[in-house]
Amino acid sequence: MGRATYNPIGTTALVTGASSGLGIGYAHQLAERGADLVLVARRQDRLEGLAVELAEKYGTESTVIPMDLARADAASVLVADLHDRGVTVGTLVNSAGFGTYGNFVDLDPAREMEEVDVNVRTLTALTQALLPDLLKTALENPHSAALVNLASLAAFQPVPHMAVYGASKAYVLSFTEALWYETRRAGLKVTAVCPGSVRTEFRRVAQNEEAAYGGYMEVDDVMKATFAALDRASVPPHVVPGAQNTVYARLTTLAPRRVVLATIGRHSIPGRTN
Numbered sequence: 001m002g003r004a005t006y007n008p009i010g011t012t013a014l015v016t017g018a019s020s021g022l023g024i025g026y027a028h029q030l031a032e033r034g035a036d037l038v039l040v041a042r043r044q045d046r047l048e049g050l051a052v053e054l055a056e057k058y059g060t061e062s063t064v065i066p067m068d069l070a071r072a073d074a075a076s077v078l079v080a081d082l083h084d085r086g087v088t089v090g091t092l093v094n095s096a097g098f099g100t101y102g103n104f105v106d107l108d109p110a111r112e113m114e115e116v117d118v119n120v121r122t123l124t125a126l127t128q129a130l131l132p133d134l135l136k137t138a139l140e141n142p143h144s145a146a147l148v149n150l151a152s153l154a155a156f157q158p159v160p161h162m163a164v165y166g167a168s169k170a171y172v173l174s175f176t177e178a179l180w181y182e183t184r185r186a187g188l189k190v191t192a193v194c195p196g197s198v199r200t201e202f203r204r205v206a207q208n209e210e211a212a213y214g215g216y217m218e219v220d221d222v223m224k225a226t227f228a229a230l231d232r233a234s235v236p237p238h239v240v241p242g243a244q245n246t247v248y249a250r251l252t253t254l255a256p257r258r259v260v261l262a263t264i265g266r267h268s269i270p271g272r273t274n
């Protein structure tokens with residue numbers, strides 16, 4: 001496979017979920033590769049701290065936009081703000097997202113809808129609103145533009161006790177791969193990243209700290225897998241970091257659904273400690 005190093009130097013990359021975990025990892029990698037940053041999440045203090053760190057370490061110019069991405073109008077407000085600031089986005093990383101854990105019938109309905117709003121609704125709206133910018137950047141400067149959507153290993157099968165989360169990530173995987181095809185001749189690098197358990201705040205937010213299926217990866221491992229994929233001439237439609245997880249993703253799509261459901265269901269019983 002040929003290489004065509006992803007080089008966003010001189011462009012602007014927008015990272016959602018930049019206040020924690022993988023979002024911080026992406027912000028560092030993109031800054032190191034010479035992109036200016038737009039940092040989006042709710043916790044403004046963390047975004048501002050990161051902006052200072054990126055400026056000191058890489059000389060990056062960051063724009064901090066604190067925003068609740070569960071708002072119905074989040075994408076349009078964000079894009080209007082970017083327009084007012086005269087910012088053209090060349091790379092979009094949709095990392096904001098969260099999971100909820102438990103039997104669906106017992107979970108807070110408002111929180112479940114928030115999960116759909118952040119993981120699916122706003123990701124879709126933001127991608128559609130910024131895609132023309134990404135394509136324009138790719139056209140002007142080949143290998144400088146990318147769309148990276150955070151799906152999950154949970155995208156490859158239903159996830160009992162994380163039903164909405166699994167479904168939301170299946171959506172992200174399907175949606176992103178379809179866009180990969182639609183834009184494949186435009187020079188835009190599109191991929192869905194599908195990590196297993198990564199050591200971030202994710203499990204604390206999901207109130208499910210005991211279960212890390214297959215053990216934890218580090219943020220750095222996910223960064224290496226993502227940027228190795230982006231550096232390829234033909235970017236894969238999805239990336240599964242880690243050999244063991246790659247095998248798991250394959251097997252789970254081949255195994256009978258009842259077997260998959262029983263296996264995952266047994267391992268994710270609320271209250272069980274692995």
Ligand SMILES: NC(=O)c1ccc[n+]([C@@H]2O[C@H](COP(=O)([O-])OP(=O)(O)OC[C@H]3O[C@@H](n4cnc5c(N)ncnc54)[C@H](OP(=O)(O)O)[C@@H]3O)[C@@H](O)[C@H]2O)c1
Pocket residue numbers: 016017018019020021022023040041042043044067068069070094095096097098099118150151152153194195196197198199200201202203205
């Ligand atoms: N960690 C894992 O095991 C794992 C595995 C597979 C996939 N993923 C996916 O990777 C992505 C990043 O997760 P992570 O592991 O980095 O988790 P994390 O450390 O909990 O970070 C989640 C980020 O999403 C932001 N966010 C959540 N709700 C938001 C809202 N309503 N409005 C704006 N921002 C919001 C958070 O920012 P604020 O709280 O400041 O708003 C935070 O920056 C997610 O899409 C997740 O589903 C994670």
